[in-house]
Amino acid sequence: MDSATLTGVMIGGAGHSGSTLLGMILSGLPGAVYVGEGAKVRYLGDMAKPLAKRACKICGDDCAFWNGFRWDPSTGLYEQVAAHSGARIVIDSSKKPDWISARAEELRAGGHEARLIVLTRDGRAVVNSRLRKYPDRDAAGQISEWMEQIEAAHALAEVFPGPVLNLAYEELATRPEETARKLAEFVGEAFEPAMLAFSAREHHPLGGNNGTQFLAARGQANGAGLKPGARSADYYRNHPDAIRLDLRWRDEFSPDHAALFEAMAGRLNHSMKWGS
Numbered sequence: 485m486d487s488a489t490l491t492g493v494m495i496g497g498a499g500h501s502g503s504t505l506l507g508m509i510l511s512g513l514p515g516a517v518y519v520g521e522g523a524k525v526r527y528l529g530d531m532a533k534p535l536a537k538r539a540c541k542i543c544g545d546d547c548a549f550w551n552g553f554r555w556d557p558s559t560g561l562y563e564q565v566a567a568h569s570g571a572r573i574v575i576d577s578s579k580k581p582d583w584i585s586a587r588a589e590e591l592r593a594g595g596h597e598a599r600l601i602v603l604t605r606d607g608r609a610v611v612n613s614r615l616r617k618y619p620d621r622d623a624a625g626q627i628s629e630w631m632e633q634i635e636a637a638h639a640l641a642e643v644f645p646g647p648v649l650n651l652a653y654e655e656l657a658t659r660p661e662e663t664a665r666k667l668a669e670f671v672g673e674a675f676e677p678a679m680l681a682f683s684a685r686e687h688h689p690l691g692g693n694n695g696t697q698f699l700a701a702r703g704q705a706n707g708a709g710l711k712p713g714a715r716s717a718d719y720y721r722n723h724p725d726a727i728r729l730d731l732r733w734r735d736e737f738s739p740d741h742a743a744l745f746e747a748m749a750g751r752l753n754h755s756m757k758w759g760s
């Protein structure tokens with residue numbers, strides 16, 4: 485690989501599927517930087533936007549990584565991030581197909597490499613996670629949205645101009661080292677134990693999951709202000725410093741929601757179903 489060549493690793497799929505965890509694991513590759521949901525770079529420093537959208541989720545407005553960074557859209561975003569950080573691998577968990585396609589096109593035009601990881605998770609866990617966070621939202625609407633996002637991710641994978649890896653969150657969470665080795669190989673790098681020790685280093689993610697960010701940042705100087713969502717506070721405060729499969733949905737998903745999910749999405753979820 486040419487030393488000036490950059491690799492963009494983009495995470496596609498539906499939100500609440502473990503993309504923050506995956507991004508943090510990938511950031512342990514040498515020369516890698518995880519930007520979080522790169523699409524939020526457009527809101528950096530925009531005081532009209534809420535803090536969680538306009539700034540580093542861990543540091544807030546005063547972030548040593550993002551301070552002074554403003555994307556000039558006439559330059560490829562990842563090229564600009566690479567120049568800013570010295571990284572040669574940029575990881576982005578934005579997930580939106582249009583955003584991913586545009587970044588892949590920028591990479592191709594600059595003679596760089598584009599990689600796509602389609603991350604999936606048992607849809608029952610995803611929908612439950614969204615209803616936990618937004619209890620007033622309509623369950624059928626959340627199920628439809630998940631289905632549309634999965635279908636859109638598969639359609640994106642069909643036309644993506646580079647290698648694609650399909651990965652299940654449950655595989656990542658139950659066999660982290662084996663999966664990290666597979667991920668390193670997919671990116672064209674050697675496995676690094678640092679991939680699994682993601683809470684041992686600082687992160688500066690835009691957007692993404694508060695709970696996972698809390699776990700990664702609780703031992704870090706910049707992470708003191710971050711809190712998990714109210715309904716997840718006990719779960720994350722009691723979480724060990726290790727990668728562990730989150731199966732809370734099995735206790736939390738109501739029988740009515742489970743039946744509705746099965747009727748609407750049982751067929752689509754068949755290959756993503758974890759356990760019974």
Ligand SMILES: [Zn+2]
Nearest residue numbers: 540543547688
């Ligand atoms: Zn930061």
